[in-house]
Amino acid sequence: MKTYFLNSTNPQTMTQLIKKSAFILLCILGITLATNNAHAEDCIRFNPDNIEIVPYTNGQYRIIEGGTHAMFLFPNYAEAKMAYTIIKKYRITNSCFVGRPGPSFKYLLVGNKSPQGKISGEDCIPFNPNNIKVVCIKGRWKIVEGSHWIFDFGNKRSEAYESYKIIKKYGFTQSCYVGRANPSFQYLRKSATVSNLPSIDGTYVNTDSNTRGLTTIKIKGNGTQFTTWGACHPSDCAWGTTRLKKQGSNTYNVYYDQDFATRKISVTHITPHGNMLKVIMHTSYTDSRKDRKDTFYFKRSTVATLNFQPVVLKPFDF
Numbered sequence: 001m002k003t004y005f006l007n008s009t010n011p012q013t014m015t016q017l018i019k020k021s022a023f024i025l026l027c028i029l030g031i032t033l034a035t036n037n038a039h040a041e042d043c044i045r046f047n048p049d050n051i052e053i054v055p056y057t058n059g060q061y062r063i064i065e066g067g068t069h070a071m072f073l074f075p076n077y078a079e080a081k082m083a084y085t086i087i088k089k090y091r092i093t094n095s096c097f098v099g100r101p102g103p104s105f106k107y108l109l110v111g112n113k114s115p116q117g118k119i120s121g122e123d124c125i126p127f128n129p130n131n132i133k134v135v136c137i138k139g140r141w142k143i144v145e146g147s148h149w150i151f152d153f154g155n156k157r158s159e160a161y162e163s164y165k166i167i168k169k170y171g172f173t174q175s176c177y178v179g180r181a182n183p184s185f186q187y188l189r190k191s192a193t194v195s196n197l198p199s200i201d202g203t204y205v206n207t208d209s210n211t212r213g214l215t216t217i218k219i220k221g222n223g224t225q226f227t228t229w230g231a232c233h234p235s236d237c238a239w240g241t242t243r244l245k246k247q248g249s250n251t252y253n254v255y256y257d258q259d260f261a262t263r264k265i266s267v268t269h270i271t272p273h274g275n276m277l278k279v280i281m282h283t284s285y286t287d288s289r290k291d292r293k294d295t296f297y298f299k300r301s302t303v304a305t306l307n308f309q310p311v312v313l314k315p316f317d318f
Contacts, residue, residue: 053081059075098162098163108188115187
């Protein structure tokens, strides 16, 4: 711990120390006063098919939904048109905020996912969400990547940490703007290529043809549609369709509720070309049976059509 000896004959030194102490105190107060309570995300849902650009006042334009719901305001038509194009092409459905009124952070979603891809003319700054952190700099809370200040939250520590969690949750890699240096529209998105792994899409068959557990997996839409079949007689039973949740560079999780049991399934690429999957399933029964863990290996199939019994069970997400 440093000890400072204040020299009353040197007012410049005293002023510098007082300022430094004030910045440190602001950060400490932010830590003390902020809470770590989880907050539900604050989002307004809309239909991108129902939006339009309309004149406002003094050369300004608005994007509205359904003829009455005013959503975004722009200083000119060019910026309004660019934002309109972005909303349409990404199929944006949710406008979200942290800290309303006067939000310190805004983001857009496509359902419950990040916008993903790239649009011509976008103005975006890339960052790596794995390298970001929340820091207090001269009394102001910021999200930074190394020496790069990405977002500034002033004295709102809790909003900085809430925004940090949101960035991590959706895997945003680009901070984008319309109309810099004073942007009229801001959003975040994922890069067009999220990883170098091959697509996980395809139909996979258990390498054990005599298995009494999972027999077949079909994945579409890069994991947005995940359907599993289990061993049944005379033909396999569909467990229903749900969504994979990415947990790492090549691992995904999915959950099923089958009334008599809940299943947590981990799916991992285990070959360079993505033709093999390792599947670990944890089963918790609701009756007297003991919980169990099963490991299966699946190989990508070239068979386009497989014969399944249309018995659909209820999928769920935690």
